[in-house]
Amino acid sequence: MTQTIVIAEMTTNGVHSSTAELITAAMTFGGEPTLIVPCTDASLADSAVGMGAGSIIAAKSDVFANYDASGWAAAIDSVAPVGTVITSASPQSKDLAARLAAKRNISVVQDAVKIQNNTVTSPVYSGKAMQSVSINGPTVISVRSNIFPAATGGASSASVLDTTGKIETSVQEFMARASQRLDVSEANIIISGGRGMGSPDNFSHLEAIADTIGAAVGASRAAVDTWEPIPHSMQVGQTGKTVNPNLYIAVGISGAIQHLAGMRSSKYIVAINKDADAPIFQHADYGIVATWEEALPVLHDSLKAMMG
Amino acid sequence: MTTIIVLVKQVPDTNAKIAVNNGRVDLSAVKMVMSPYDEFAVETALRHREAVGGEVTALTVGGPAAEKILKDAKAIGVDHIVRIDSAEEMDSNALQTVLTKAVQDLGATVVYCGKSAADTGAGSTGPGLAERLGWASVSNIISATFSDSISAVAPGSGGNVKLSVPLPAVLSCDKGDFKVRKPNVKGIMQAKKASVEVHSIEAPASSVTLVDQSLPPAKPAGKSYQGGAAAAEVAQLLRDEANVL
Numbered sequence: 049m050t051q052t053i054v055i056a057e058m059t060t061n062g063v064h065s066s067t068a069e070l071i072t073a074a075m076t077f078g079g080e081p082t083l084i085v086p087c088t089d090a091s092l093a094d095s096a097v098g099m100g101a102g103s104i105i106a107a108k109s110d111v112f113a114n115y116d117a118s119g120w121a122a123a124i125d126s127v128a129p130v131g132t133v134i135t136s137a138s139p140q141s142k143d144l145a146a147r148l149a150a151k152r153n154i155s156v157v158q159d160a161v162k163i164q165n166n167t168v169t170s171p172v173y174s175g176k177a178m179q180s181v182s183i184n185g186p187t188v189i190s191v192r193s194n195i196f197p198a199a200t201g202g203a204s205s206a207s208v209l210d211t212t213g214k215i216e217t218s219v220q221e222f223m224a225r226a227s228q229r230l231d232v233s234e235a236n237i238i239i240s241g242g243r244g245m246g247s248p249d250n251f252s253h254l255e256a257i258a259d260t261i262g263a264a265v266g267a268s269r270a271a272v273d274t275w276e277p278i279p280h281s282m283q284v285g286q287t288g289k290t291v292n293p294n295l296y297i298a299v300g301i302s303g304a305i306q307h308l309a310g311m312r313s314s315k316y317i318v319a320i321n322k323d324a325d326a327p328i329f330q331h332a333d334y335g336i337v338a339t340w341e342e343a344l345p346v347l348h349d350s351l352k353a354m355m356g
Numbered sequence: 357m358t359t360i361i362v363l364v365k366q367v368p369d370t371n372a373k374i375a376v377n378n379g380r381v382d383l384s385a386v387k388m389v390m391s392p393y394d395e396f397a398v399e400t401a402l403r404h405r406e407a408v409g410g411e412v413t414a415l416t417v418g419g420p421a422a423e424k425i426l427k428d429a430k431a432i433g434v435d436h437i438v439r440i441d442s443a444e445e446m447d448s449n450a451l452q453t454v455l456t457k458a459v460q461d462l463g464a465t466v467v468y469c470g471k472s473a474a475d476t477g478a479g480s481t482g483p484g485l486a487e488r489l490g491w492a493s494v495s496n497i498i499s500a501t502f503s504d505s506i507s508a509v510a511p512g513s514g515g516n517v518k519l520s521v522p523l524p525a526v527l528s529c530d531k532g533d534f535k536v537r538k539p540n541v542k543g544i545m546q547a548k549k550a551s552v553e554v555h556s557i558e559a560p561a562s563s564v565t566l567v568d569q570s571l572p573p574a575k576p577a578g579k580s581y582q583g584g585a586a587a588a589e590v591a592q593l594l595r596d597e598a599n600v601l
Contacts, residue, residue: 146480150487216492342584350591
């Protein structure tokens, strides 16, 4: 039986809830996974109790104050046992997964959506195909969120291990986001607008709904390329961000192949478009053929009433 | 002298439809292009050369067909083009081992690559190569300024973060807020005449092997509605049926 190690996904306040999904993914290899919590303050590891780990190690180091790929990989490598390692597939954790695998001279498989009998399946060609690979020996695997159910129970306390690594990069400046809203890569609900919104000013209607339901606001490439005020950081798609939230609401987006590539794995998709033939409708769980001017006020009122 | 290497990969045109035959993606009818993020890496490499001097080498791993993208890189201004000859599928460990040797043989102050290749979407090569070389790395950079070190902007928690990156380093490039240059006629002519340096490097055996490729499962047809008033019903279903609110 392979020893499996899970690297906790962190927020500023503690262990991210999606870590419990990583533990379920790790359990497909049998046994009770060891959870490593990279932290500067060991008490943060207490938030991992109840996520199903067989044991919890608070890997405590100043290295973890800011992300540095080299320092993090070294500090985690020195406390993680040999075995298959599971990480989140967030951009930072994919970077860490690759660096950690290289440190151990083993391979990394990114963006797993299924793990069964040492066979790991991930989307390739931006989700236009699925690829299954067979792994032989310890491997680092990053796992997409919202796929595996969350594990529960397990170890009731964490042990603390001090660790360290050499930090290579140094922070010159934190450049705060102009908006307080979540980034599309962090959000569980996303409402995106395309060129069908008519003007960048009309994105205020998306923002109002986003604020009601705690969503991030995204955009299609067409919208980003056409309108200066819509930044590339909002772009969902092949040359933007790949997202898989619980709910994706596409407004005035036709569903070009490059947009679908970035959001087709969302759990539920709502499409609002005036063109009944728009390709986005083939991927929507709920499709509304209407202009945004007609649909958004109704949607917003209903959501406001529900969120009350 | 600053020696800059930019890693480029040949991938199917991202607008191409992907077909699967006998458990393998069939690319026989698909146009192959330079992976889109690699274009930003080439642009960043050229800007680095323009800022501090030096030379840029574009490097790829693949068969002779992959030389087309090297010529494309040459046409927009890289100095040297190198192909590591390989016909086989490699896992990340094998590929990075080969690239590490190639970068050591060529010598480099900095390596640029795209944040991920459009085929695998993995994004493992940049950070993995850096670890094997014992270098610093920053992934997903959106801009950079150049001196004895590099100042790079990449996404961090709560916004972007500007990092000072000591050299040598590997930087993987996201789409930046700048345009990538296009080849001119002179560049295209020079690229035609340019010769590709071909090396061969032995790869270790892969421990991750391909089992099969398939099309994603078709999504069952969703519910469709006419007219904006239906948004009220959809909102209700999102809570009661989909359970996502």
